[in-house]
Amino acid sequence: MIHFYLNGQYKQLTDLNPNTTVLEYLRLHERQTDTKEGCGSGDCGACTVMAQRLPSSDEDSSDLPFYTLNACITLLSLMDGHHIMTSAYIADNPEHHPERALLHPAQQAMVECHGSQCGFCTPGFVMTLASTYENHRLQVAKGTIKDDLSYDDIVAAIGGNLCRCTGYRPIIEAGLAMSEIGRQRDADQTIAKDLTISLATDAMANSRQTVSSEMGTIEPALNQGSRKLFIPKSVAELNQVLAAHPKATIWAGGTDLGLSVTQHLVDHDIIVQLSAIDELKSWSLQALSLNTDEQSKSDSEVEFLVLGAGMSYKSMLPALEQHFPAFANLFERIASPQIRNMGTIGGNVANASPIGDLPPILLALDTHIHLRHCAAIDNSINSATDNINVNNVHSNQVSSIDEIIPLSKFFLDYKKTKLRAGSYVVALHIPLMQDNQYLYIxxxxxxxxxxxxxxxxxxxxxxxxxxxxxxxxxxxxxxxxxxxxxxxxxxxxxxxxxxxxxxxxxxxxxxxxxxxxxxxxxxxxxxxxxxxxxxxxxxxxxxxxxxxxxxx
Ligand SMILES: Cc1cc2nc3c(=O)[nH]c(=O)nc-3n(C[C@H](O)[C@H](O)[C@H](O)COP(=O)(O)OP(=O)(O)OC[C@H]3O[C@@H](n4cnc5c(N)ncnc54)[C@H](O)[C@@H]3O)c2cc1C
Ligand code: FES
Ligand code: FES
Missing domain, CATH: 3.30.390.50 (CO dehydrogenase flavoprotein, C-terminal domain)
Structure with a gap:
């Protein structure tokens, strides 16, 4: 079962085609047509919606950031445990303002600055601006920033939204006007809509699914006919699901795979979604040996930045800013904010596109890739010969073999890699740069x-x-x-x-x-x-x- 909120309303679903995108769900299942479809491929931003993760028991919802995503290519299942918000929701309701709903500052600014002509792109721009406004407001409240949103902030924020008739000047002006509208309302003590779902009101808080970790008992979250979607909660569960379904499609952010559904009409049968596995979404610094020879180990120990394969561009940016500033600087050139919120490093590398941006950089940095090959116990896989660290993990039912190999040995041919049925990328290990090393991208x-x-x-x-x-x-x-x-x-x-x-x-x-x-x-x-x-x-x-x- 997946649980989420849509515009403040609690939803839970099990009987749904796992290939259903957020946009398809909004427009065809819920008949909420305020979110538009332009390109259907993540390029134009007309379908932009805003999301916020629901708080866990030790979190305050007002601390959790808002983010945007392209509804057209995002599977609805990726919204499990989230609140999805569309442009029809963010205006304040008639309860507080019986005469006329109070527009969100992003909407009000678009009206005042004439930011909409035909209006087709407008709901997408509004959600991008609303997310920018809400996150800025959050940071101002925390005292982490003082300045108003700048021209550069707004231009960077709308990088994933296209407008074909109004032109961008009025939209940028609207972005710059939002803060003042919000300030004016605060001064007038106008009630503003609280967009967050707090722990107290979250119907999910006490009903989170507990999933058994025994082989064969991990239930699909979505199940319709032969189509199933699994959301393992740990790498142990992932290993088990992949051992049972080695040919399943591994789904990370879906910013490449989503297009297989919307552009190539692929109906994926079994999907394994990585979004709930915290072990794949963290980073660390680790001293690792590049040598299998025990005696010389200490001589060749190198410090690595280890990035979990499930880290999105957005979540890995702080680690890169700290350790590889030239690498981090490229991120504003990669895709759009919507895509960077969802797309992962593991997806970029595993996709093996010759024009993916991360692989050439990772290759230049002598990166190693950590792979795991899973199989049912009676069907275990021989270890590869060029690995530098092999670690066999056996449970009663699953055999998993880990190998960490130079990334240069991972890419075999066009879109062919060392991944095979039942394999996945665990992490990327990037040696930290030394003082005598220079990086240009x-x-x-x-x-x-x-x-x-x-x-x-x-x-x-x-x-x-x-x-x-x-x-x-x-x-x-x-x-x-x-x-x-x-x-x-x-x-x-x-x-x-x-x-x-x-x-x-x-x-x-x-x-x-x-x-x-x-x-x-x-x-x-x-x-x-x-x-x-x-x-x-x-x-x-x-x-x-x-x-x-x-x-x-
Ligand atoms: C509008 C748009 C703009 C884009 N711009 C850029 C750009 O500027 N530069 C660029 O490089 N890319 C770009 N992309 C491509 C894409 O966003 C990236 O490649 C992204 O990093 C893919 O990550 P993902 O998590 O979305 O992968 P997914 O779509 O979830 O998966 C991609 C592939 O990787 C596999 N996979 C994912 N994670 C794992 C794992 N841990 N182990 C094994 N297999 C795995 C999947 O099975 C699939 O085959 C763009 C895409 C769109 C739609
Ligand atoms: S419809 Fe164009 S990005 Fe989604
Ligand atoms: S207002 Fe027409 S495309 Fe933007």
Whole structure:
């Protein structure tokens, strides 16, 4: 069974096609048509709704952030344990304002600033602005920020919403006007609608499903005919579900998979949703050995940032800001806020798209990937040969084999990886950068935000102690071949060379030996080759400037 609130109303469902999206549920099941469908592929934001996780027993609902998502590609089951809000809900009700419902500050600002013309995009913009307003208000109340929302804040917030007739200026003005409207209402002591579902009013609080951890007793959360959707609550349960259903579709944020439903009309039979597994949604710093030789272990211990595969872009950003600022800076170029709230690192890597943004960066950073292969006990899998840490875990019914391998060995061919039936990605292990290492990332796409890369270069450059020589170089390439990969010849050409632009010009000439890109709608092969060679040289110029800045 899944439980959630829709616009303040408690819902629970079991008999539902697991492939049902939030948008389909709203418009066709609930007949709530205020949320619009534009593209059906996560691009336009017309279907944007707002959500808030329901509080657990030790949480205060007023502390939980609001977030937006694209209803068109998000499975309804991902809203289990959440409150979904649409534009029809956020105005205050006639109970407090019998004459006329009081519009939410985001709605009122859109009216006052003439932010809507045909109106088709408006509910989506309103929910994006409302979420931005509510989160800002929350932070102001906590004292974590004092300033009003800025122009840049609003522009970043609406990066995933398209308007084809009003134009963005009035909408940005509306975003900038919201805070003042809210302040004025506070001054007038106007009652504002409380959008949160508190623990006291949450009908779910006492009725959370308890799921047995015994093999074969994990019930599907949704079940209709042959179609089933499981929501395991721990990795142990996930292992059991995958051992029983090795061919199930593993569903993380669904920002890639959702399109299989809406664009390719796939009706997934068995889905295993990762959203409730906290172990996959956390990060840590761990000292790990890269060597299987026990005696030399201490010599080669390296500190890694370990990111759980189920971490969304939004949730991993603080860890990256702290440890890999150049990596974190790219995030505003990846998709939109709606997609970054849902999409995960595990999904981006497992999807194995040659134009996914994270794999080239992770490759350049020498990342290792932690895989787990699950099977029923009488059908266990042989361990892989190139792993650096093998750990067999047996329960009465399930065998699971873990391996941590270099990410460069994970991608085999176009959309083919080391994952097999019953496998999943547990985490990504990224070695922390040292003082002599520099990271540069360049994404090339037609639009600044919410656009897939034509190509992407991530360069990690290691210098000698005196800063004069390149000790090691890693160039992660996206959009240049059938898989994300390292440019081995270019890298080799740089090792031992002086830190100057000429070294990079020579290395860039080797690129045709590493890759032969293809022409597609995003770019021609000639463009890709030319721009990537120029980006390699650009990294050289950046390195020279950075080294000079350190010396100065
Ligand atoms: C509008 C739009 C814009 C986008 N822009 C970008 C962009 O700029 N850059 C970019 O790189 N991507 C972009 N994407 C693609 C997508 O958002 C990312 O690839 C995202 O990280 C996928 O993560 P997810 O959790 O949504 O994956 P899902 O859709 O849930 O899954 C993707 C694949 O990974 C598998 N999978 C997921 N988690 C695991 C796991 N732990 N173990 C094993 N298999 C797993 C699934 O079975 C599936 O095959 C965009 C998508 C949309 C719709
Ligand atoms: S309808 Fe366009 S993003 Fe959902
Ligand atoms: S108001 Fe018409 S598309 Fe935005």
């Amino acid at each position: 360049h994404k090339i796409s037609k639009r600044y935000e919410d656009d897939i890369s034509a190509c992407l270069l991530a360069a990690r450059l290691d210098l000698s102690a005196d800063g004069m020589t390149i000790q090691d170089a890693k160039f992660g390439l996206g959009g240049m071949a059938a898989i994300p990969l390292l440019a081995a010849e270019c890298q080799q050409a740089l090792i031992g060379q002086a830190v100057n632009v000429a070294s990079f010009e020579q290395a860039a000439q080797r690129l045709p030996n590493d890759v032969s890109p293809m022409t597609d709608v995003r770019a021609s092969r000639e463009y890709r080759m030319h721009v990537m060679q120029r980006l390699i040289i650009k990294c050289g110029k950046q390195l020279v400037a950075d080294v000079q800045a350190v010396d100065a």
